Amino acid sequence: MSNWDRFLDSFFNLRVMADQLPKIVDGFFLTVVLALCIVATGLIAGLLLAVVRALGIRPLNWLIIFVVDLFRALPPLVIIVLLYFGLPAMGMELSGFGAAWLALSLVLMAFAEEVYWAGITAVPKGQWEAARSTGIGFLPTLGAVVLPQALRMTIPPLTSRTIAITKGTALASVVAVPEILGAAQAGVSFSFNPSPLTLGALAYLILFLPVVILGRWIETRFAWKR
Amino acid sequence: MADIVDARAIHKHFGPLHVLKGVDLTVAERELVFVIGPSGSGKSTLLRCLNRLEEPTSGSILVDGIDMLDKRTDINRARQRIGMVFQSFNLYPHMTALGNVALALRKVLKQGRAEAEQRAQAALARVHLADRADHYPGQLSGGQQQRVAIARAIALEPRVMLFDEPTSALDPELVGGVLQAMRELREDGMTMVVVSHEMGFARAAADRVVFMADGMKLEEGPPGQIFGDPQHERTRAFIRQIERH
Amino acid sequence: MQDFVEAFLNIEIAREAAPILWQGLWQTLLLSVIVVPLGILGGIILALLSTVHSAWVRWPLRVWTDLFRALPPLVLLVFIYAGLPFAGLEMGAFGAVALGFFLNTGAYYGEILRAGIESIPRGQVEAARSTGLTRWQALSLIVLPQAVRNVLPDLVSNTLEVVKLTSIASVVALPELLFQARQAQSVTYNATPIVAAAVAYFILLWPVVRLLSRLENRQLAGR
Ligand SMILES: Nc1ncnc2c1ncn2[C@@H]1O[C@H](COP(=O)(O)OP(=O)(O)OP(=O)(O)O)[C@@H](O)[C@H]1O
Ligand SMILES: [Mg+2]
Numbered sequence: 001m002s003n004w005d006r007f008l009d010s011f012f013n014l015r016v017m018a019d020q021l022p023k024i025v026d027g028f029f030l031t032v033v034l035a036l037c038i039v040a041t042g043l044i045a046g047l048l049l050a051v052v053r054a055l056g057i058r059p060l061n062w063l064i065i066f067v068v069d070l071f072r073a074l075p076p077l078v079i080i081v082l083l084y085f086g087l088p089a090m091g092m093e094l095s096g097f098g099a100a101w102l103a104l105s106l107v108l109m110a111f112a113e114e115v116y117w118a119g120i121t122a123v124p125k126g127q128w129e130a131a132r133s134t135g136i137g138f139l140p141t142l143g144a145v146v147l148p149q150a151l152r153m154t155i156p157p158l159t160s161r162t163i164a165i166t167k168g169t170a171l172a173s174v175v176a177v178p179e180i181l182g183a184a185q186a187g188v189s190f191s192f193n194p195s196p197l198t199l200g201a202l203a204y205l206i207l208f209l210p211v212v213i214l215g216r217w218i219e220t221r222f223a224w225k226r
Numbered sequence: 227m228a229d230i231v232d233a234r235a236i237h238k239h240f241g242p243l244h245v246l247k248g249v250d251l252t253v254a255e256r257e258l259v260f261v262i263g264p265s266g267s268g269k270s271t272l273l274r275c276l277n278r279l280e281e282p283t284s285g286s287i288l289v290d291g292i293d294m295l296d297k298r299t300d301i302n303r304a305r306q307r308i309g310m311v312f313q314s315f316n317l318y319p320h321m322t323a324l325g326n327v328a329l330a331l332r333k334v335l336k337q338g339r340a341e342a343e344q345r346a347q348a349a350l351a352r353v354h355l356a357d358r359a360d361h362y363p364g365q366l367s368g369g370q371q372q373r374v375a376i377a378r379a380i381a382l383e384p385r386v387m388l389f390d391e392p393t394s395a396l397d398p399e400l401v402g403g404v405l406q407a408m409r410e411l412r413e414d415g416m417t418m419v420v421v422s423h424e425m426g427f428a429r430a431a432a433d434r435v436v437f438m439a440d441g442m443k444l445e446e447g448p449p450g451q452i453f454g455d456p457q458h459e460r461t462r463a464f465i466r467q468i469e470r471h
Numbered sequence: 472m473q474d475f476v477e478a479f480l481n482i483e484i485a486r487e488a489a490p491i492l493w494q495g496l497w498q499t500l501l502l503s504v505i506v507v508p509l510g511i512l513g514g515i516i517l518a519l520l521s522t523v524h525s526a527w528v529r530w531p532l533r534v535w536t537d538l539f540r541a542l543p544p545l546v547l548l549v550f551i552y553a554g555l556p557f558a559g560l561e562m563g564a565f566g567a568v569a570l571g572f573f574l575n576t577g578a579y580y581g582e583i584l585r586a587g588i589e590s591i592p593r594g595q596v597e598a599a600r601s602t603g604l605t606r607w608q609a610l611s612l613i614v615l616p617q618a619v620r621n622v623l624p625d626l627v628s629n630t631l632e633v634v635k636l637t638s639i640a641s642v643v644a645l646p647e648l649l650f651q652a653r654q655a656q657s658v659t660y661n662a663t664p665i666v667a668a669a670v671a672y673f674i675l676l677w678p679v680v681r682l683l684s685r686l687e688n689r690q691l692a693g694r
Contacts, residue, residue: 010557069684073676075635078649078669085653086662089478118687164632170543174642181546185553194554201546208541216537279597306603316598320616329612330602375598382602 013195020187020196027183028203034101034179035166035207041105042165043158046112053113054120054142064113071110076168079103084175100172104165111161118157119150156219163215167208180204228291230255230386230417231276236285238271238441245271246282247441251419253386258418260428260449263438264464269421272438273388276419277308290385306334309379313391315371317363323350323374324359327381335382349381350374353407369400373407386417393424425468429453437461481663488655488664495651496671502647503634506572510633513577515615518584522610539578545639547571552643564645568637576633583625587618624686631679635672648672 053064071079084099094102123146131141173182180203187196231253238246245268253259261269274280276287278294278301287294292304317326327346331337337345350356353373363371372392379387389408393401405427412418412431422428428435428449435452437444437460444458456462520532539547552567562570591614599609619626641650648668655664 007558011554069677069680070673072631072680072683073635073673074669075638075649075672077638077641078665078672081649081653082662082665082669085656086479086665089662090475114684114687167541167543170545171639173545181543181549185549188553194550194557197550197554201542201550204543204546205538205541208543209537212537212541274597277601279600302600302603302605304603305601308601310598310601312594312598314592314594316592316594318595318598318613318617320620329599330604333608333612334603378598378602 010194011198013191013193016187016191016193016195017199019191020183020199023178023183023187024180024196024199024203027178027180027200028207030097030177031169031179031203031207034097034169034172034177037101038104038108038166038169039162041101042108043112043162045105045109047116049109049113050116050120051142053117054146055138068110068113071106072114074107076104076107076165077171077174079106080171080175096172096175096177099175100169100177104168104171107168108162108165111165112158115154115157115161116150119154120146122153123149152222155222159215159218163208163211166211167204170204180207228255229253229288230257230290231419232286232288233272233276234286236272236275236287237283238268238275238280239283245441246275248285249438249441249443251276251436251443253417253419255417256415257433258412258420258431260432260435261419261421261438262423262425262428262435262464262468263444267438268441269438270390273310273390273419273421276388277305277310279310302334306330306382307385309376309382309384309387311372311375311379311387311389311392313395315363315368315375315395317371317374317378319363322360322362323355323366323377326363326374327378330378330382346377346381349377352380352410353377354403367400368396369403372396372404376404376407376411380411380416386419387411389418389420389422391421391423393422423468425453425465437464439464479662479666481661484655484659484661484663485667488652488659488667491651491655492648492664492667492671495646495648495668496675498645498647498651499634499637502568502637502640502645506569506576506637507630507633509569509573510576510580513573514580514582514584517577517581518588519610521581521585522588536578536581539574540582542575544571544575544636545642547575548639548643564640564643567643568640568645572633572636576629576636579629579632580626583622583629584615584618586625587622588614590621591617624683627679627686628683631676631683634676634679638672 049064049068053061080099080103083094083103084096087094127145127149128141131145136144169179170181172179173185176182178186180200184196184200188194229252231251233249233251236246236249236251237244249268249272251259251272261272263269271280275282276289276294282295285295289304290307292307293299294301294304318329321329324343324346327349328342331342331345332339347356347359350359353376355370355373355377358366358370358374363374366374392408393404396404401424405424408418408420408427409431420432432449434446435449436446437452437456437458439460445452445456445461452461453465456465517532517536520528523529548567548571551562551571552564555562595613595617596609599613600606604612637647638649640647641653644650648671652664652668656662
């Protein structure tokens with residue numbers, strides 16, 4: 001067998017690929033579901049935190065800042081492992097999927113809060129004053145005047161963060177979630193051939209390449225004026 | 227006396243745009259040539275072709291006898307002999323005035339730090355900014371920045387200086403200092419090509435005025451003739467318009 | 472409460488695990504000191520290539536960058552570590568981590584530096600070239616220093632992510648902090664070592680997070 005043949009047999013072994021394809025496809029959809037869950041809960045939780053922070057209650061704000069700092073400083077994999085192996089000791093069983101979802105949501109929440117908050121503070125004070133002077137309450141002002149302006153600014157930085165964090169779904173393979181990477185690794189040990197990894201990498205590219213390209217477009221389209 | 231600048235039949239295209247349509251420009255030693263013309267006529271492009279910041283499509287350019295368009299010419303060595311001053315100063319904001327002037331001395335002329343700084347200091351003194359050597363560009367006025375830019379160019383002891391609208395980004399009260407520096411340079415015998423709308427300076431200091439329009443040299447002559455008795459209707463219209471300001 | 476302390480903040484177990492956690496922490500620091508410069512090097516190479524005005528460079532560069540930004544770093548690492556040996560490329564856990572980080576984080580650093588370079592006005596290069604500086608000198612002496620300063624917050628932020636990312640080396644059994652913590656946890660059946668590792672990461676990286684908040688706020692204020 002020539003080197004080239006050996007290479008093809010290792011990384012593009014069609015028989016192995018065909019064998020493992022169904023599992024990788026399952027993993028693909030699991031990854032998509034996990035990613036969507038993370039994006040939804042993370043972005044919403046982050047927005048809630050930012051809104052609470054806008055209320056300006058001192059002790060609460062310190063707590064929020066600490067939580068945000070905490071989840072910006074800890075590696076996502078450490079959080080996943082801690083939740084997955086730690087919580088059972090407290091009598092709270094969490095599935096691998098649940099651990100990954102919760103952990104990455106917390107991470108996204110922290111980054112999103114920072115970005116939303118930056119956006120809110122970037123809206124000129126005059127906007128608040130104009131709305132409040134016409135008798136509009138605090139929350140309606142925030143919701144109808146400030147947030148719409150702030151959110152537009154947050155789109156580019158949020159996009160790149162969200163993409164980076166949802167790519168962390170691959171970390172769920174460490175806690176036995178059969179998402180793409182998990183399924184691919186299982187396939188490798190089953191067939192003793194790395195073709196499933198090739199397949200897995202391709203699956204990730206199919207999933208994330210459009211997202212990365214879209215993100216690049218969004219970043220230039222909505223770019224902050226510097 | 228040989229010409230310092232001898233440019234012949236310069237053509238320049240930007241894609242489909244024909245910006246220079248066969249321009250000749252010669253500048254004798256110690257001569258100050260003033261280039262005027264409406265916006266978009268190709269003045270900047272012509273100047274930038276002379277030190278090959280732009281690549282002419284065709285033509286020939288000799289500067290101090292060096293063929294600027296010959297691929298074998300060491301362009302970086304050749305550029306030492308051609309100082310350039312830009313409308314927007316283009317000082318390096320992360321270096322002091324002294325650092326700005328000394329950089330090319332060290333990196334191009336390979337001088338040691340002490341020697342380069344000494345020469346840079348002398349160049350700053352020539353534009354009356356010896357006391358601003360340690361300032362960063364952000365701490366200097368526009369006029370001072372432009373004088374540092376002049377010092378940066380003359381420190382390399384060029385054979386010719388090119389000025390591209392050196393005063394048009396300046397507040398009116400800062401223009402005088404820059405023109406004064408240019409006047410002193412001229413008195414020291416520097417060969418200069420100046421693109422500018424400062425007609426008073428042109429009248430007083432230029433040996434020759436070149437009028438460009440639509441990528442061509444329409445006419446040239448001593449300032450008295452170009453300003454007092456222009457031959458072309460376009461030149462006349464342009465000068466009338468400028469003088470109204 | 473008693474149970475909680477027992478399971479997560481067990482002094483006994485923390486003391487027992489301390490030596491191997493120390494080793495792990497050292498490995499993490501060592502790894503960071505190696506992979507961060509490696510990634511920056513990769514980024515500088517990519518950013519410099521992006522200044523070449525040729526479609527033959529531009530397009531492959533863009534494909535390369537997007538490819539390694541789309542591929543999760545753990546996938547890349549597992550591919551290198553578990554896949555390449557089948558092609559006769561055995562490089563061990565450390566080699567795999569180094570290569571994976573070079574490719575992945577290099578793409579990110581490259582994008583940041585490219586944005587920085589593009590933020591510098593053309594006149595800067597033209598002024599430098601007009602005094603006889605070479606293309607390379609203009610880039611390295613004039614453009615890069617300004618570019619780095621303009622994107623400093625992004626560079627620090629990315630570096631923070633890279634240091635955090637070293638935790639994935641645990642997956643290929645490189646004995647860094649998380650790996651050691653999991654080892655200790657699996658021996659003691661107690662989560663305290665993982666908590667201890669988390670605390671260590673936090674102590675190590677919290678100052679950086681604070682610094683970043685400052686830098687980002689300053690950037691916002693200057694806008
Ligand atoms: N890099 C470029 N790419 C494409 N077109 C260019 C470029 N530089 C200049 N041009 C065009 O070439 C023409 C001449 O430009 P140039 O800057 O030389 O004019 P100018 O006489 O200096 O005008 P101004 O007085 O406004 O500075 C203009 O139409 C301009 O749009
Ligand atoms: Mg011009």
